[in-house]
Amino acid sequence: MEPDLWSLYRQMLRSRRFEEFVKDLWEKGKISGEMHLGIGEEAIAAGVVDHLQEGDAMALDHRGTPPLVARGVDLVVLLREFLGSEDGLCCGMGGHMHLFSPEHLAASSGIVGSSGPVAAGFALAAQCLRPENLAVAFFGEGAMNQGMLVETLNLAVAWKLPMLFVCKDNQWAITTLSHSVTGGNLIDRAKAFGMPAMEIDGTDVEAVWNAAGQGADRARNGNGPTFLLAHCPRLEGHFLMIGQIRTDQDRDPLDRIQRRLGTEKTRLEEIQKEVDQEIQKAVEIALSSP
């Protein structure tokens, strides 16, 4: 199977443009509290979510926006949640760290590591009720030191749960370089629990798509969980902060796929135009009073 790079590109760009507006609205004070963007993680989100089918579930961390955008959550409703509107995805109760979409079986949390157990529960329900379905847990490399997530690696193997563990390794946990507080390497750690573990460049959407596809097949065939370690940049820092120094700009996943598809310039520009229009319109509607 080959990925449809054009549609993956579209999903990545939708997320990027959406979050660029989110950043702007946050700076303008229209979004409160912290704001963790998934800018830099779009290839991981798009490459994994492309494999999801009706009835599959996702547990998300504090950077849940890109997977939800790729999964097809209504952008107006999503943005209205960030704006604290009663017409938001969670009626203004959750904000960007607590996004819940029951129809997509998608749940997020600001408690680091908690996507593991929740996804395991989604997978258990799938195993019992919808054997063709699976569950994905998205989390950072910092979360890999959280007991509840490490316990879940074992649980998933012991119960042969239809799961994909997707570790988005941006090397950092707030101000801590994760390797400075981590023993061993994460691939060996996952393998030690008896599941296949694949290391991929998380800025390469094709590599993510291929690895996630293998994991998803395994899960759907009843062969249990798979672990993906996807390296990615943290392009907007841990969270938004005025005057923040930005690093890693040369590892932008959007640049990468644009280079890859660059030979078909008109098609690329067409998609860009369509996505710009789509997002612009969603933002306008979200900002206009309902």
Added chain:
Amino acid sequence: MRTMSFADAIEDALSDAMASDSRIVILGEDVHALRMNLFARFGEQRVRSAPISEAAFVGAAVGAAMAGLRPVVEVMLVDFIGVAMDALLNHAAKIEAFSGGKWKVPLVVRTACGGGYGDSGQHEQTLWGWLAHIPGLTVVAPSTPADAGGMMLSAIEHEGPVIYLEHKLLASYWLYYMGSGGRTTVGFDVPLEGVSGPVPDSWTPVPLGKAATRREGEDITLVSVAVGVHRCMEAAAVLEEKGISAGVLDLRTVSPLDREVLCGAISRSGRLLVVDEDYRDFGLSGELAAVVLEAGITVRYGRVCTEGTIPYSRELEDQVLPNTRRIVDAALKLMER
């Protein structure tokens, strides 16, 4: 007297204590950055950054305290303490009792708490009543810079486990990280007297378990901790304009409660209004009623608390957290009856 911010007061007292007692160590996520000055002064052996493993490093802090260190272990936000709860509930809190008083756990759990900046219900809880429910844990929540420094010192010197709650509307660096992010486009209802104020020239411990009368008043007593104390002061000023004399009692320590000062104040005013940013049901506010009733005091009672999960939207959040308007309304109602 010096003037100091709430945040600097904690750090200054901690720094003094660490300089005079090499058993004091700081453990927690990102402490090399969050406590940069202490890290620079005392080095990475004593200011030790941890992985995101609260169950392990809070548990380790309990063991370290049992074996001779005096750890100040940081749980970034009290909301995350759930992950480390076994270490506190079944170990830190019980070891002194289990050992027949022979083994003590001189531990400080330092953690930021509180809302009012739109970060929603997994990042804005206070949980002091929930924690105080556990016998064996001392729980403090200072409201002024002087208390913030003095109570950090007493927490460190205490021979048992102390949960030290640092409200994010008082400790301005927290509000900067979590609330404004450097933006000038957002505003918060920050109680200025709590953010910066006079502190003693040299730190002395502020005794644990002792409440402070912040304002004398004859008709009604408003009782609170942390940011709620400042909301009560504002409300008392409004009530004064309406001819009502309201006293304000700052508990400072949630557990052990200063029953004597509480009961004294209520027996004089006959009216108790509890202002508690923690959840209403089964918590501090009900406990205060029980203590006063047990003492045989006839009282008119009311409470203004957080009644459910704290919403993300600033507008909804304002309605849920105790604010001056709600306090004044509740006080007026108590005066009617």
